[in-house]
Amino acid sequence: MKPSWTVLLFVVLLLATVGLSLSLGSYEIRWGELLSFFSGRLQDLQVKKVLLDMRLKRVLTAVSVGALLGSAGAAMQSALRNPLASPFTLGVQHAAALGAAIALMVLYGGSIGRFSIEVRGPYMVASLAFLGAVLQIFLILVLAYRVGVSVYAVILIAIAMAFLTQALLSLLQYIFLNEIVVAAVVFWTFGDTSRASWGELLWICLAVGGLLVLLLFYSLDLDLLSVSDEVAESSGVKVRRARMAVLVSCALGTALTVSFVGIIGFVGLVAGQMARLIGGWSNRKVIPLSGLIGALTLSVADLLGRTLMSPTTIPVGIMTSLIGAPVLIYLLLGGSHAQGVRC
């Protein structure tokens, strides 16, 4: 199939998933009602409320977070010449989660409500999540540049770091043994799309837009970096600066999603890999395509999580891990050829 047809197919699938997500659930909404909702002629206030506050917000969160993680995954793979790179496998999401949890617990940035965590200092939480994510990226770069470790080692060390992060989260849970801490740990360990508020959703959408523009601006640099640092430098790319700019922006976008919806693993990894299989390696095409696939993956996972064991909802982070972990194992077993950055 030609790539352009595949793209069209994905767009149609995405729209269908969004439609299904809006209509399916413990409170069923018919497609006719959906149509009248979107044309502004819906009278039923209860249906309107369910649609707006539960379904629409949730599915848009899944789409935008998926798009962000997907495009970040593809860009990180090119920037590090590492097909296994992604916000999850590089440990960026875990580092951001630890930052956010520390902000919340140690600095008492919030308090717990009956159903949700009330964040009193949302900016502080996001700031510490940013800090965690950026520190993790620096760690990865030091590993890649100084130590000159292999592609697999970068990923394995990052995964080890993720264990460490989990342990620290559990430790905090032990020390501060109280409700807010327990809730916070669960909150960030299993990402869930229902948590974002409309305001947070807006932030995520802005981040997706900003990140896409920036990554497209760097798309030729990323193409060259995916071949070799020397080739890129000879073509006038400021290698270290470009790599840093791309990775740090991906990390910041990721940290934003983590502070609002928690850790959602594997989406970036799988989307990036699939986008390359379908659309080739040109980052101009792969990055938006990977964003599209990420959006589709996450909204499908979200829909499945909501409907498979209904009325129990499986958090989307668990769904993506169930799907993504086998994929990662396949890739680690050599399903993709890896080279990696070395200096």
Add this chain to the structure above:
Amino acid sequence: MLRVLGVEVRYNGSFALEGVEFDLREGEVVSIVGPNGAGKTTLLKVIDGLLKPKAGTVYIDGLKLQHLKEGDRAKLMGYVPQRLFGVSGLSVFEFVLAGRKPYVRGLPTRSDYRKVQAVLEELRIGYLANRSISSLSGGEFQRVMIAKALVTDPKILLMDEPTANLDPYFQREILKLSFSLAREKGILVLMVLHDLTQALRYSDKVIMLHKGRIHAFGEPSAVLTEDNIEEVYGIKVKVLKDVKAVVPLS
């Protein structure tokens, strides 16, 4: 147009280049010859700005290399590396297009696409456009690398063993191409060659490197002498002046 002054490079203390100086004009084809490890690749990297020398300066059109912006440097010079590790699934077209980077702000435009197409045609590799660069044969890849180097319309073309992976026909094609680029477009072509006959036949000047120093520099027939070759390579050769060939003895 290209002046190299007192260039010195060390790796971990030992000299890779020492006191290297020469002056080259536009429209010349210049060969760099010398044994393995003589510093040929290092010299090309210094000229392309990929390696900062410990001492010495490279001037291009009277401007110090280190004062040029990355983009301007990349527009002036095309570099064909000796080899490339790594696996990228980038297509030939996309790879050559990425070579337009110094001219592109943001996304490439139609004129960039046209330029890529024209260069691929010029090197007669249009048929490779959609192949992935890691699926090419050595010779095909070599020509793709040259296309990428030429896509910025450089004034200086640096090629590290451009004929290494080619069959005799394409070796001659590349050498003829170098010659016409130099004569018709006024490009300074600076290439590393291991085949001394080729260096003798196809260059205007030859730089002979030995242990990081310039052993001889000048007209091919003055540099590629039986004595020089024996001193540098440690082999006895016969230089046949009438057919312009260097033949090893025994």
